[in-house]
Amino acid sequence: MNKAQQIDVAIIGAGPAGLSASIELKRLGIKRVVVLERENEAGGIPRHCGDFPFGMREYGRVLTGTKYAKKLVKSAKNAGVEIWLSTSVVEMRRGGHLLLVTNEGTKEISASRIIYACGVREKTRSARLISGDRVQGVLNTGALQQMVYLRNQKPFENPVIIGSELVAFSAIRTCSHAKIKPVAIIEEADKVIARWPVELYAPLMQIPLHRSSKLIKIIGSNKVSAVEIKKSNGQIKTIKCDGVILCGHFIPESSLARLGHLEIDPATNGPIIDQFGRCSDPVYYAAGNILRPVETAGWCWNEGKQIANWVALDLASKLQSRHILTKIEVSKNVKLAVPQCLTGIKENIGMSHIQLRFDRLMKGKLILSNDDEVIYSRNLSVFPQRRILISLSDIKDLATIKENSPIKVEFIEA
Amino acid sequence: MTISQQQFDNPKQGELASDVFDIAVIGAGVVGCAVARRFTLEGAKVAIIEKASDILDGASKANSAILHTGFDAPINSIELACVKDGYLEYTKIHKQLGLPLEKIGAYVVAWNEDELAALDDIKAKAHQNGIKNARIISAKLLAQKEPHLAKNALGAVFIPDEAIIDPWSAPYAYLHQAIENGAQIFLSCQVISGDFDKDIWQLKTTLGTIKTRYVINCAGLYGDRLNKVLLGHSSFNITPRKGQFVIFDKAASNLANSIILPVPTPRTKGLVVCKTIFGNLLVGPTAEDQSSRSNSSTDEATLKGLIKAGIAKIPSLKDMPITATYAGLRPATQYKDYQIEIEPKNNWISVGGIRSTGLSGALGIAKYVYKKYSSLGQKHDKINRPKLPKPTPLLAQNSKRAQNSKRDWQEKDHGEIICHCEMVSKREILAALTGALKANSMAGLKRQTRATMGRCQGFYCSSHVTEIADSYFNKSKKQKLKNE
Numbered sequence A: 001m002n003k004a005q006q007i008d009v010a011i012i013g014a015g016p017a018g019l020s021a022s023i024e025l026k027r028l029g030i031k032r033v034v035v036l037e038r039e040n041e042a043g044g045i046p047r048h049c050g051d052f053p054f055g056m057r058e059y060g061r062v063l064t065g066t067k068y069a070k071k072l073v074k075s076a077k078n079a080g081v082e083i084w085l086s087t088s089v090v091e092m093r094r095g096g097h098l099l100l101v102t103n104e105g106t107k108e109i110s111a112s113r114i115i116y117a118c119g120v121r122e123k124t125r126s127a128r129l130i131s132g133d134r135v136q137g138v139l140n141t142g143a144l145q146q147m148v149y150l151r152n153q154k155p156f157e158n159p160v161i162i163g164s165e166l167v168a169f170s171a172i173r174t175c176s177h178a179k180i181k182p183v184a185i186i187e188e189a190d191k192v193i194a195r196w197p198v199e200l201y202a203p204l205m206q207i208p209l210h211r212s213s214k215l216i217k218i219i220g221s222n223k224v225s226a227v228e229i230k231k232s233n234g235q236i237k238t239i240k241c242d243g244v245i246l247c248g249h250f251i252p253e254s255s256l257a258r259l260g261h262l263e264i265d266p267a268t269n270g271p272i273i274d275q276f277g278r279c280s281d282p283v284y285y286a287a288g289n290i291l292r293p294v295e296t297a298g299w300c301w302n303e304g305k306q307i308a309n310w311v312a313l314d315l316a317s318k319l320q321s322r323h324i325l326t327k328i329e330v331s332k333n334v335k336l337a338v339p340q341c342l343t344g345i346k347e348n349i350g351m352s353h354i355q356l357r358f359d360r361l362m363k364g365k366l367i368l369s370n371d372d373e374v375i376y377s378r379n380l381s382v383f384p385q386r387r388i389l390i391s392l393s394d395i396k397d398l399a400t401i402k403e404n405s406p407i408k409v410e411f412i413e414a
Numbered sequence B: 001m002t003i004s005q006q007q008f009d010n011p012k013q014g015e016l017a018s019d020v021f022d023i024a025v026i027g028a029g030v031v032g033c034a035v036a037r038r039f040t041l042e043g044a045k046v047a048i049i050e051k052a053s054d055i056l057d058g059a060s061k062a063n064s065a066i067l068h069t070g071f072d073a074p075i076n077s078i079e080l081a082c083v084k085d086g087y088l089e090y091t092k093i094h095k096q097l098g099l100p101l102e103k104i105g106a107y108v109v110a111w112n113e114d115e116l117a118a119l120d121d122i123k124a125k126a127h128q129n130g131i132k133n134a135r136i137i138s139a140k141l142l143a144q145k146e147p148h149l150a151k152n153a154l155g156a157v158f159i160p161d162e163a164i165i166d167p168w169s170a171p172y173a174y175l176h177q178a179i180e181n182g183a184q185i186f187l188s189c190q191v192i193s194g195d196f197d198k199d200i201w202q203l204k205t206t207l208g209t210i211k212t213r214y215v216i217n218c219a220g221l222y223g224d225r226l227n228k229v230l231l232g233h234s235s236f237n238i239t240p241r242k243g244q245f246v247i248f249d250k251a252a253s254n255l256a257n258s259i260i261l262p263v264p265t266p267r268t269k270g271l272v273v274c275k276t277i278f279g280n281l282l283v284g285p286t287a288e289d290q291s292s293r294s295n296s297s298t299d300e301a302t303l304k305g306l307i308k309a310g311i312a313k314i315p316s317l318k319d320m321p322i323t324a325t326y327a328g329l330r331p332a333t334q335y336k337d338y339q340i341e342i343e344p345k346n347n348w349i350s351v352g353g354i355r356s357t358g359l360s361g362a363l364g365i366a367k368y369v370y371k372k373y374s375s376l377g378q379k380h381d382k383i384n385r386p387k388l389p390k391p392t393p394l395l396a397q398n399s400k401r402a403q404n405s406k407r408d409w410q411e412k413d414h415g416e417i418i419c420h421c422e423m424v425s426k427r428e429i430l431a432a433l434t435g436a437l438k439a440n441s442m443a444g445l446k447r448q449t450r451a452t453m454g455r456c457q458g459f460y461c462s463s464h465v466t467e468i469a470d471s472y473f474n475k476s477k478k479q480k481l482k483n484e
């Protein structure tokens, strides 16, 4: 490794987004691309998703997460990407300077551009404010997957699964792989969130589904011994179990930005970006699930790839400057929007869509307005945690949008 | 490790140690650890007996981690004397023992006219208690010093010497020093009963009999029970007072430069907002009386209330993620003051009701107790040059806890970073799993290293930490079985 050689692009995080960005950058002829990964193995979250389906978009076939991660890493290495393992980025500094920690101690590196791709994690018991005893045996799906797929550990025998997002399906599969038998799935909403496959799979595994039920208490002295749930009719039920798996409620792993200088969007909890994935400090870009909770590996992979193209243009001084044309602001029933701002739209490049998310099932009208003028509207139904895309080319008069006046995104329930 | 009913009914027969100790300290909370250190340094042969598998499993497991000056302690109380003395000794020894100290000062903030009117009395009391540099500051100055504080703050008493410390490494260091100088620790060892023959106590424990001339009851939440069972009487009764906390993300820590205190009520010091030595921001504790001595559960409604109260004082907390929630139990009694009593005819000292200032007071309490003990004519040969605890990466890191100074991860050869949120290295984890006070449980390991206690609460590392720790826990389990 030539230390003196300037790093063109440093990428923080070797998950699908970071790796695909690195591969694309090499393909585009960028000289030195370094991926920094704090774990001792690259691949990100898919490393410990021992299950299907990964890889359709990328490799045209269905792979387990583990195999998929290995393939991605191999592709990156073949492309000439440097992957530095056991390398934690602990500070992102203005202008593209990073503070790293390795077994040799700390060191600072600089790169012309940086892509921030640290992914998401699930919300913890503490952050969910769940009542009850502070006992062992309460885990997020991600921790369970690592235990089961990476280290052959079995933290419990009969847990309850909290939540029915898609990741609950992974939780069930992870359990069955380890011969763990969940005793219940508990969902606060009156409908299962990931109807396929959770609704299909739970009966198959003979796991009772409790809808309209909220986990109100964890009970135990050393380890979990039971949970209390409350039905929407007020009825309280105790379920015996020896563990709790907290699924979903994803949150971007954006502490580096929060502790540093990049602006954060309180709605996504990720960095604020323009349509090129560019952050408030234009040396920094961001890609993958750091941008918003939550997308599939395939989506993140594609996002990394696209953003790599704009980074390459930027390195060649062919990207317009980050002069904010308009902010995209969410209100009324809309949970989040990405990107959060547009910086010039004349060139036909950049993200083609605005991505939206909603908290609950609703029917109604989605309206975008600028300076009190409706520039887009559509009737539709939205589902919790599912993506809604608005094509930028469908927005009326985007080219003549009023500068400094935000695009307001609202949803009027029917 | 929990103690089985069978073990409880039939304490192990046979002697656990052949020697007769001068002193048996029952309970390894912060008070017991400090008392064991003091008596050891004064030359006594000390046993410290703890029922849990790791020390600090009771009241000392969760607190606000403030080193109080005593500015608001009851005038002329034992508590005041001990807290002042404890503060003094901590500031003297912390560097030697590798313990952090951040003197960030505290503001007792008035949020309404009544509270504003009360500031004069608070300052006067502080002065009377010997905290002469306490002073009243205007709303304007307060806003300059604490720009994130809500704008309706009307003024404050400033106490420059209030400080924050690490609630766990301090008692660990006290006990490490005691052990280094000859004290013996018995873990997973519950005192069940005892016989006294006017000279020597035979303490029956779940691990066997321990003989000692004097007993010092530092059993915290169980102090009254221990008195009743072994002495037949207790002059105080414990009613645990729970305190729940919310810990905000590290990004929130610069929202308060000092400790933000409310004007206290007679019952509690009230809700504190302050940064922790680990670089987070804490809001709490509540004060809820309960009968259970072990139930430190949290509840959603109370935690939501804490968050709301925190935001009312520091509006920018609104967008800050929450790192942790927990609760601690104060060993409160029917009295306000510490209950420190000596019964010379029973060779018994009871150190009870160390309710809400034990972390600050511990070193002072230890001195106070030793003075009482020696005033009865009890004497030992003081250790002239007491040894310091052996340096380990763990002890080395304690002094570096304070932000902006180097920790183990910044040094070479730390192994690898295991807990990314708290930046805990493999070398630190291994240090906590070996040595005189090695962790015997995940809870103990967490208290010594903070692994899994950061923002992701183990999402990324709990499997890794478990893997490393389990191999050590299993090793000692096997060892135990072999010995039995």
Ligand SMILES: Cc1cc2nc3c(=O)[nH]c(=O)nc-3n(C[C@H](O)[C@H](O)[C@H](O)COP(=O)(O)OP(=O)(O)OC[C@H]3O[C@@H](n4cnc5c(N)ncnc54)[C@H](O)[C@@H]3O)c2cc1C
Pocket: A012, A013, A014, A015, A016, A017, A018, A019, A036, A037, A038, A039, A042, A043, A044, A045, A046, A049, A052, A053, A087, A088, A089, A090, A117, A118, A119, A120, A121, A122, A141, A142, A143, A145, A167, A170, A253, A256, A287, A288, A289, A290, A294, A295, A296, A297, A298, A300
């Ligand atoms: C528990 C769980 C299960 C999931 N299951 C599925 C599934 O079955 N199918 C699916 O399609 N999607 C799943 N996802 C979504 C998942 O986020 C995406 O599949 C994908 O991993 C996102 O890619 P990414 O590159 O954005 O982030 P990640 O894959 O999360 O990669 C981020 C990388 O950044 C590294 N990193 C973080 N901080 C630093 C730092 N400071 N310094 C250096 N490195 C750092 C991390 O170690 C990690 O390797 C799941 C997510 C979770 C949390």
Ligand SMILES: Cc1cc2nc3c(=O)[nH]c(=O)nc-3n(C[C@H](O)[C@H](O)[C@H](O)COP(=O)(O)OP(=O)(O)OC[C@H]3O[C@@H](n4cnc5c(N)ncnc54)[C@H](O)[C@@H]3O)c2cc1C
Pocket: B026, B027, B028, B029, B030, B031, B032, B049, B050, B051, B052, B055, B056, B057, B058, B059, B060, B061, B062, B063, B064, B065, B066, B067, B068, B189, B190, B191, B192, B218, B219, B220, B221, B222, B226, B241, B242, B243, B244, B285, B327, B328, B329, B330, B331, B354, B355, B356, B357, B358, B359, B360, B361
């Ligand atoms: C919410 C809260 C906030 C606080 N904030 C602060 C603060 O900011 N500053 C401050 O100075 N103080 C604070 N305190 C007070 C401080 O934490 C306590 O005063 C202190 O921890 C009391 O310690 P202890 O050693 O007396 O009791 P404990 O920590 O309860 O220790 C007693 C030990 O004895 C053991 N034991 C009991 N019975 C037996 C037996 N039969 N055999 C063997 N072992 C036994 C127990 O397992 C336990 O480990 C706070 C307390 C709480 C709860």
